[in-house]
Amino acid sequence: MANVEALYKELIAEWAKRPPNTVKCGQLLDQLKVALVKLAFLPTDGNDAQSSKKQLILARSVLEVAVEHSVLSKDLLAFERYMAQLKCYYYDYAKIIGESESKYKLLGLNLLYLLSGNRVSDFHTELELLSVDVIQHNQFIRPILSLEQYIMEGRYNKIFQAKSTVPVEVYSYFMDLLIETVRDEIGACIEKSYDKISAKDAAKRLNLRVPDEIKAFGEKRQWKLEASGDYSFTDRSVKPKELLPSEELAEQVLSYARDLEMIV
Template structure:
């Protein structure tokens, strides 16, 4: 009876269209109660394979729905609960399970990137490399954060930005964290720009910061405390600097700004 109740709850969670956010939260709570009643929240040698499969499906569904609810902390808890299941021999599961594991793990790697937790990112990656014997980039879901991390280290923000567009995202769930990552990158570029330039034309800043319009640039500038005047943005850290120092400031700017400005110029040429 308890197994049937869990199957029914899982079916409701996986329905199309999905339930409302409030209903999802309620159903996830019910599903966890069923797992507790079945002693299936943690796998054990005595857990029947069908129940093992059902428990893992339930936790993976909870993880993916937590992202749709934009609750990264809940997603992290589900991922931690899934780790003991993922450590079991693959023979314990149906072949279709591997795809969900790949998606959930890839999402966790992307979440670590958005938080700047590169140590945690590489710890998870090292375990995957041993298990999968290389070829991580060939995996649709795991390869996505792996490529993003490499481009971030190279300062190739234009590639990261391009990969977060709809056609470059592996699934709808990845789009949530991808947008967070772009906002993080935008903040890093803004910090570099403040140190590298006395001012910038708004049109250049739009491409540099990967914003959709000049109005968005003005809004972003106000949030950062920048001064907008006569079609230019003036960075507070550089106000009052002699114009003769501008060349020295540009030369001192980092490779990240050089790469990104180059990309902005390419966009202007295309337009």
């Protein structure tokens, strides 16, 4: 335990630096994970958990740093793993070790991550674990719920504006991913709604202010840029408008049914 505590103090000292040394922090986290497994990293017996309260609190603190470190390192797989472990401490051992000050900050971060990946059913599953009071009033949860409502209502301009008002800095990376997801949705709508659109109008709808940004977006979507400066979609292979896209509608209905079943 003394060795673990020494490593933890070194990790916290390194993490407190701005910006922190992500490589050094990653090395310390790897050492701590191995050391904690030997103690009680994820205890399964209630009596053992009660007798190792100190170890549980330390393990929770390490995981909280690990979650933020994975965001800083842009390692989404690590983020998912650490959050899955951390929720065990937030929900299963809350009565033993109490509530962490970082709990709702990181749960909100996880909700934003799910939203940024358009994983709406998983988003609502996580939301159901929280009380109504927390959902409506918590400073970290409520803004994320508002973002989800903006998406459902198609108020994408509100999402672009929310980028500058994130609750904490660690949310910024997932906000960037969410904005990219939203832009892809808008881009898909533009392709279906217009035969031709000027680069200026497309940039306005996508909330892009630099010419190089709309150019890069158009290239990513494989948009055809004409000499006139307009994007043309007339040569795209689309189904005749008089025919119902039965296959697409069937896939959509099945997707909604799966999402509804997970939520219920």
